Amino acid sequence: KNEVEQSPQNLTAQEGEFITINCSYSVGISALHWLQQHPGGGIVSLFMLSSGKKKHGRLIATINIQEKHSSLHITASHPRDSAVYICAVKETRNYQLIWGAGTKLIIKP
Amino acid sequence: SAVISQKPSRDICQRGTSLTIQCQVDSQVTMMFWYRQQPGQSLTLIATANQGSEATYESGFVIDKFPISRPNLTFSTLTVSNMSPEDSSIYLCSVNGGEHYGYTFGSGTRLTVV
Numbered sequence: 001k002n003e004v005e006q007s008p009q010n011l012t013a014q015e016g017e018f019i020t021i022n023c024s025y026s027v028g029i030s031a032l033h034w035l036q037q038h039p040g041g042g043i044v045s046l047f048m049l050s051s052g053k054k055k056h057g058r059l060i061a062t063i064n065i066q067e068k069h070s071s072l073h074i075t076a077s078h079p080r081d082s083a084v085y086i087c088a089v090k091e092t093r094n095y096q097l098i099w100g101a102g103t104k105l106i107i108k109p
Numbered sequence: 110s111a112v113i114s115q116k117p118s119r120d121i122c123q124r125g126t127s128l129t130i131q132c133q134v135d136s137q138v139t140m141m142f143w144y145r146q147q148p149g150q151s152l153t154l155i156a157t158a159n160q161g162s163e164a165t166y167e168s169g170f171v172i173d174k175f176p177i178s179r180p181n182l183t184f185s186t187l188t189v190s191n192m193s194p195e196d197s198s199i200y201l202c203s204v205n206g207g208e209h210y211g212y213t214f215g216s217g218t219r220l221t222v223v
Contacts, residue, residue, distance in 0.1 A: 033211055040118075041146070041199040041217030045110075048211030086151065088212075095140070095205075097212065099151045 003027050006087050006100035019074040021103045023087030030092050034061050034072045037084040077107045110206045111136050115215025129188045130218045132202035137182035146199040158185045192222045
């Protein structure tokens with residue numbers, strides 16, 4: 001079993017739909033990251049969470065430390081949101097990140 | 110947060126040759142991380158580069174194949190040596206911006222070995 005699991009693996013939706021991507025982890029963490037990777041390969045950090053909820057524009061990220069679960073939501077989705085969304089956790093006792101497999105999101109116009 | 114300039118953005122190389130990837134950070138950072146992302150896969154950490162000491166390589170990666178330089182706190186290079194088609198991947202560098210900023214990534218180098 002992977003230490004960080006994301007679901008769904010692939011998601012296709014229509015423009016305007018509310019999107020939810022989930023991340024579950026099994027290790028003790030000091031922080032959880034949500035990142036976005038566009039087809040060109042570059043990665044952008046969206047959120048770093050250690051508790052609660054953060055919002056940036058149409059993106060919302062939540063984390064439940066007790067349940068070891070985080071969600072990334074996109075409101076009013078747009079084709080430019082099409083990308084791979086990756087969850088990564090920083091383990092408490094390690095400086096490295098443990099990576100989820102990513103969720104490939106396609107938003108159709 | 111830190112800004113990283115990574116180059117080249119992409120390259121097509123002949124097998125048996127070597128390619129050096131550069132990452133320049135706009136601020137001083139202690140640790141820089143080099144990742145590989147094979148097609149359809151998640152990121153795999155190759156090594157951690159500290160200034161003034163040998164890089165620390167992860168299991169499955171060796172210095173002869175992926176030599177790393179870290180001459181100062183703002184710059185690092187990763188060389189992919191004696192390339193084969195299996196080395197075709199995206200290579201990314203990253204730094205940890207600390208408690209507030211999290212990790213910053215370079216724009217990636219898409220390498221194709223033919």
